Amino acid sequence: MAVRPVRIYGDPVLRRKAAEVERFDDALRALIADLRETMRAYQGVGLAANQVGVLERVLVVDVPIDDAGRARYALVNPRLDRRSGTETGEEGCLSIPGIFEEVRRSRQVRVRARDEQGAPLEFVAEGYLARAIQHEVDHLDGVLFVDRLSSLKRQFLRRALEQLAAGELPEAQPPPAEASGSEGGAR
Numbered sequence: 001m002a003v004r005p006v007r008i009y010g011d012p013v014l015r016r017k018a019a020e021v022e023r024f025d026d027a028l029r030a031l032i033a034d035l036r037e038t039m040r041a042y043q044g045v046g047l048a049a050n051q052v053g054v055l056e057r058v059l060v061v062d063v064p065i066d067d068a069g070r071a072r073y074a075l076v077n078p079r080l081d082r083r084s085g086t087e088t089g090e091e092g093c094l095s096i097p098g099i100f101e102e103v104r105r106s107r108q109v110r111v112r113a114r115d116e117q118g119a120p121l122e123f124v125a126e127g128y129l130a131r132a133i134q135h136e137v138d139h140l141d142g143v144l145f146v147d148r149l150s151s152l153k154r155q156f157l158r159r160a161l162e163q164l165a166a167g168e169l170p171e172a173q174p175p176p177a178e179a180s181g182s183e184g185g186a187r
C-alpha cells in the first residue's frame, strides 16, 4: 500500500472520463488499498481514481453518518439513479485545496456498483453519504464541484482556480458562510 500524490486542479487527468473496470484482479485491489490510504493521509472523506491519475471507474468514501459510525465503501463502476429531493451543503475537494462552497445535490440516490471482488452492491444513500458519492462519481466523469456552482460564484473563484492551475496555492479564501462541522470534509 502506498499514499499516491493527489492531482491538483489544472491537471488534465481530472477532466477526463474514467473507463469501466473489466478485471477484478489484484491490481484493482491494490489501487483501492492505495486510494484508501491516500484518502486517510490527506484526511479526506472520499477519493476517486482520477485524483491519483488513474482513469478507471473506482472510488472510495469514508463518511461520518451519525455520532457513532461511519459509512465506508469502495465502489467500482458505480451507477446512480432514483434520485430524489435536493439539498445544499458545503463541499471541498482534495484536488482543489482551500476552496469550500455550497453545492446543490440530490438528497437521496440509489447506488449500484461492484465491490473489489466484483460482487454486485446496491444500496440507497442519503444526506452526506449521498453527497460524497455524487461528488466522487462526478470525478469519474471529469466533473469538479466548482463546475456545479453558479456562474457568479465561479467568476468569484476564477483567480484562486487560476492560481491552483499555475501550481500556486490560492490566497486564503474567506471562511465558509456556515462554519463546517462534519460537513466540511474534502473529497
Ligand code: NI
Pocket (backbone or CB within 6 Å): 092, 093, 094, 095, 135, 139, 186, 187
Ligand atoms: Ni473531489
